[in-house]
Amino acid sequence: MHRYVLGRLLGAIPTLFLIVTISFFLIRIAPGGPFDLERPLEAKVMENLNKIYHLNEPLWNQYLLYLKSVARLDFGPSFYFRDFTINELFAQSLPISIQLGLSALCLALVVGGTMGVFAALRQNRPADYSVMAAATLGVTVPNFVVAPILTLILGVWLGWLPVGGWNGGAFVNVILPVVTLALPQVAVVARLTRGSMIEAMRSNHVRTARAYGLTGFMVIVVHALRGAILPVVSYLGPAAAALLTGSVVIETIFGIPGIGRYFVQGALNRDYTLVMGTVVVVACFVILFNLVVDLLYALLDPRVRYD
């Protein structure tokens, strides 16, 4: 088991290396530079800046320098937020995004899972249809529509919740962003759970459990749900990675100082280190959560073994 985890983590290094390389050169080929402002800087200042950030050196050298510093887990200074290093920016914003994402993830799992099981047990009845219609709505209505509408109703008209801001993660400030972030995931989890639950309830081993007069809890939870949750787990891996690394839309609309905004800002301002740092963080999360999913799988399904 430990050997497997170690092997997987070591195996991630070449992947990460490839990702860093691809994105490094991609962003460098893009036209424009970090100091091309609307009002051009003086030549002397420009030269100094280029020197400080090593932009005057050949691209190959810059690449090697960057690899070296990333290997030390140092993402370098930000080009745009010039008083900060990328590590400092992430230290402030990543915990916020993680808190937000984790809450949304839990909400999605609990609410979506319950809805899915409920719909599956009442398949093709009105309750099922309404849950599924709600789920389709959740999947289709984009969050940049949901967020303003919820703000309009709950924040502006009714005045129950603050319209935006983080406020140190106060409960009332978190509700709207978490709900908005979770809605599409709730919908997907509900649909997935319903589908696999219906299949599980029709499977032969659940028929056996029913034929042997086991209690409803044992049939539904112990025998059907444990197997039915597997597809949800494998969906939630990448979804969790995406949620925890922040959402551009949610953070922009609600004015939350998370990591998601940096992506767009970084790319638009050609803040090379910021974009690169975000790419590496997201890739790490994806790799990590894929591993977590595989381990969870092994925990749930004895046929999967890693030793």
Added chain:
Amino acid sequence: MTKRSEQPVLAIRNLTVDFEIASGTVSAVKGIDIHVNAGETVAIVGESGSGKSQTMMAAMGLLASNGRASGEVVYEDRNILGLPVSKLNAVRGRKITMIFQEPMTSLDPLYTIGRQLAEPLVVHGGLSWKAARAKALELLKLVNIPEPERKIKSYPYEMSGGQRQRVMIAMALANDPDVLIADEPTTALDVTTQAQILDLLADLQKRLGMSVIFITHDLGIVRRIADRVYVMKTGEVVESGETAEIFTRPAHPYTKMLLDAEPAGHKLPVPDSAPVLLEAQKMRVEFSFEAGFLAPGHILRAVDDISFSLRKGQTLGVVGESGSGKSTLGRAVLNLLPAQGRVVFKGQQISGLDRASMRPLRKNMQLIFQDPFGSLSPRMTVGQIISEGLLVHEPALTARDRDARACQALEEVSLDPAMRNRYPHEFSGGQRQRIAIARTMVLKPELVVLDEPTSALDRTIQKQVVELLRDLQEAHGLTYLFISHDLAVVRAIADTVMVMQRGKVVEAGTVDAIFEAPKSDYTRELIGAALLTQRQVTEPA
């Protein structure tokens, strides 16, 4: 057989089962009466679609959600049909238990068998988990599972089909049931395993004295274990009575047909003067499993040093259980998978030829598959499927000619040529196998390899297909390599037989030599287990 009393333990009265489907209501069971007395074994016999399984599913409250049952299922003077689940569970899994056809999927793959055996004991017997586990161990010993202390911690995927079915039986016996319902419990198993499971069931019934309802399509099994028989056809009981009575004096024509469905006939060997069509020498097929991340690689020798020759007009039956390598051999002979050894077809060496050089030869050597559902391309019409080979081998034909040839081939397999624009899913299993046969016959081949062509079909249909194959052989002088696990079919169609086990030939000879005087133990075991009930074989004492 066992002691009996005339008191019914379980009585089904006027039971109907209907299913709501998109196009309306389908009635699967149409008002039947069945009862089982204490200590008695009753068999319900019928072909697929006769409603025999749905009868018992309805009685146990296990119908699919679109199914409706009405009538009475009386146990201990109480109608248990339509009881709410909580009340039904006082009987279900405790006093009436059930074993299913699919040993591979009937146990939950995610829990150890110990845990699954313990569940009904805890729920119904009120045992603690610890006591239940101890009882589970006893049960595993009762059903003769080797190394029960180790197996109790195993997961279903770590056991063979036969062992899983033993676990199911143990589970069924856990709470000392009055009635055990066995729904085709041996159908998915190899013949030798099948015989062991039947023996076990018969033995346990003798010792524990419960009643058994045995659902099956196999008359051999019925004759061997049942006291009384119900014969079902399209949702109705057409005949019932004592087993001996039914077998000796069947009254209903359907029963007669079922009894007569055992493939009959005998093929004489071809004269030694007949030319050799195919010669295979030292055939060997290996599958290598590449080493995985942590799993060592290994090599499986599926076919191991097999040589044989086929004369024109001959039928060689290749017999063996699953995993014996018989299907692999059939494909290797046709050069459809890489093999070592030498194959000579009509004087030309074909082993080692590439696909392009094989192409002109393919016309003369054809393959028919087991699964009539999977072997026909689902989005082509029957006419297109049949004439596809003509596109390759007789490209000069016009579309009209191809159509005419397809019609002709369909007539040859007794199907209406007007059906040629229909799609495979619109036909029954037997009809599809006829279409598959027509597809090969349209090319007028000389050698046909038949890979379990009758295994997926009902007995009565099997008989027709065997007769069709025999007629075609006579009409066109075909040579068959007939692969099957079904000894009855092989005996009816082959003139020579080769018995395979784990990639090797155990025994080979004429059909009479093999069946009347088998030399190897394995062959004897196979024949004994195959329950060749109909004519020669004597009832086991």
Added chain:
Amino acid sequence: MTLTVTNTEAPVRGRSLWDDARDRLLANRAAVASLIVLAFIALVSVFGPILSPHDFDTVYRDYVKVPASLEAYPRADQVEPAFQSAARRARLSVDSYERQGSMVIAKVSSSREIDPRSVRYIDRSDLFRDADLSGLSADGKSATLSADINFMHFYFGTDANGRDMMTRTFIAGRVSLTIGLLATLVAISIGVLYGATSGYLGGRTDQMMMRVVDILYSLPFIFFVIMLVVFFGRNFILMFIAVGAVEWLDMARIVRGQTLSIKRQEYVQAAEAMGVSDRGILRRHIIPNTLGPVVVYMTLLVPKVILLESFLSFLGLGIQEPMTSWGVLISEGARNLQGAAWMLIFPSIFLTSTLFALNFIGDGLRDALDPKDR
């Protein structure tokens, strides 16, 4: 044997799996309703801008952010103030004002001689047209000014620049739907080719090709799109290539899986045993049987692409003014949420109904093509 066609009567026509699927789809009420909704939105998007009295980029400075209404503008109480201010701009003072039906007649005077060209100031207002100066007094300092009131309808209201929201919503629909379709075609073409090649060749090539897909998967995909947008510039034509180039990964996986499983089917083995060539097997057996999942995925990809485009536009990376898409309109609407809710509501309704309809059609198609799922 001789060739004789024994059956001369017309053979029974079979029902193909496609026929069955079509019937099942048409029996699915949600899917049929969605088809109708989608057809309606598509028609309105294509022909709406042509039929609409307003151009999508015409700016009505006098109608900035007017609410959606079925009644015509200007409202009765808007006419006089507008006339007064227009007259002021023309340096005329209004001595008497009178409204007669759809006309305004006023006596105007000025401290200087009235220039007849000053009626242009009235015409320049969006509320009036055909202004006419008559009865000029002898000294030229007073006259009668008459003008027709220019009635206009803004059923969806106007935006912050005073442009008609209805026409803009329609034209945005054109853009969004076009991008949705084109980008999906790009994604499907790349995905099907890549996946089928990978699955059919198998072995080491397959492993390599799928490894590439895996790596692309773990790249953050917004990064991808932003990079592509940065490369291509904010070009409407190239936009869909960027989106399509990102969305092909799933398709490649699906098609590869399908190809692999069909390759193992007995009917493919049967064709091989009959000596059918690779091309024949691909054309007659593999492609027709992969088509179902591809069609389903395509239907579900269109809304995904539309959503992605809207998302980019929302971030300000998409379509540029004065062209517009639903995403652009929604982002403007969100900014003007307080006080001009119609700017958010109408494009949202159109976008959401389209996505909803496409999802229902996709689900319906999947159920129709693969009835086991239900």
